[in-house]
Amino acid sequence: MKNTNKAKKIISKFFVYVLLIIFAIFMMGPFLWLISVSLMPGKNIFAFPPAILPTFIDFRNYLEVWEYMDFLKYIWNTVIITFLGVTFSILFSALTAYPLAIFKFKGRNLVFLLLVSTMIIPAAAGLVVNYLTINSMGLINTFTGVVLPTLVSVFNVFLFRQAFMGIPTDIRDSGKMDGASEFRIWAQLMMPMIKPAVAVVGLFEFMANWNSFLWPIIVLNTEKYPLASALSFLNGQFSYNFGWIAAGTVISVLPIIFVFLFTQKYYMEGISGAVKG
Template identity: 75%
Template sequence: MRIISKSLKKLFLYFWLIVFALFMMGPFLWLVSVSLMPGENVFSFPPKIFPTFIDFKNYIEVWEFMDFFKYIWNTVVMAVIGVVLSIFFSCLTAYPLAVFKFKGRDTIFLLLVATMIIPAAAGLVVNYLTINALGLMDTYLGVILPSIISVFNIFLMRQAYMGVPLEIRDSGKMDGASEFRIWFQLIMPMVKPAIAVIGLLEFMAFWNNFLWPIIVLNDTSKYPIASALSFLNGQFSFNFGWIAAGTVISVIPIIVVFLFTQKYYMEGISGAVKG
């Protein structure tokens, strides 16, 4: 009896796990199925849900039409520069907030919290004017600069620093190391998981960012992948197969990155909230 009820319970759990998985993954699987059936109309009724045949024509055609390598390369360049700078700035800024006692610390902290309530669109206008005034329109730096410092990342790093035992800093001081050396050689290695998390979060943000690059870049050949996809969707919304294939191409790299790094990523998310 017990064994039966146990395996029934398991069956019940797997049923719900699969129902949710279909709900979350189904749309992607359907997209793949559309991309593999050139000539099929997405808007025919009843819609084709499962592929009746498989043909990679859409992929070949859209790849020839749009130089995906270039857009992926643009994205990778922006993301890598952005991620490195972002890690550097967040790590430096968060450190004193976690370990030093100084006048104005609480004020700065409060100011940082307060910025999280501003509607994103409100900042866009002034940031656009700033980038324009700095002469950075139509440059990668103009795309990257506003997003390399994030209040969220500063909080995350601060939380990580607070978890480092004080003795480590003290031992560095005994040996007469400067604060900068203590930070770089003793503390930084201790917060590697948090660095991995902000690196990943930023990488995903850069990969998926579409609006700001469209605002800053005039030359569409400089677009990152998400902006290029939205451009393709605007220009060829009637060519479903191409757009489906393009979407699959744009989504796969980030999913692969996520799957390979999810261990750190998920640990980091939980670490970030625990504080």
């Protein structure tokens, strides 16, 4: 009887894993097709059925697009924008979420409700206002002007608030008894205890800033474009080389894949913590 139950469990797990693998391959289909096109110069991308796996491998597209564009310059621009965006977004979002989670004051829930309600406003609705604000501050064609409008995200505030609310109050009380200031308690006691939430926010902000496309085009000159915006140079007025576009896109997403692989453990912990909170 035990052997029969064990065999049933093994068979059920086998079918579950097979279905999950099929679903994963299906979800990865567009990305596999993109890699396939980037490795096959001259391939008709609109052929049916599409070539998910390359029939032959040729890195000519990668070499040509690297020579055509000054990739190192655009990658460096992207690194600066991403570093500023990730660092200050974590800092200011955590500072905003801390009093909403820890302090007891009248209207705290109303303030949080108003913040969350702004999430229904589409990002495109603020482009004109953001541009006028950045222009009045003299930050046009600066990296600061790119990252400033998105430094405090409501979603990040929500995630940090849930993480702070999961910390026992005894931690803050012990800091108060030792004479620590509120800022020191936040920096040295609270922040180290929400590393999973920090990793999740860092990953989301890394992806958002690394893939930032429209806003940098509005604010920056072409010499300061990040990589995602610079890939628009590969589109001609009447024609385009999709193999180059595919190769450039693959190069641009590789850092995101590596960052996610190194932070996926904290990512799962942070998301589960936010849901439980």
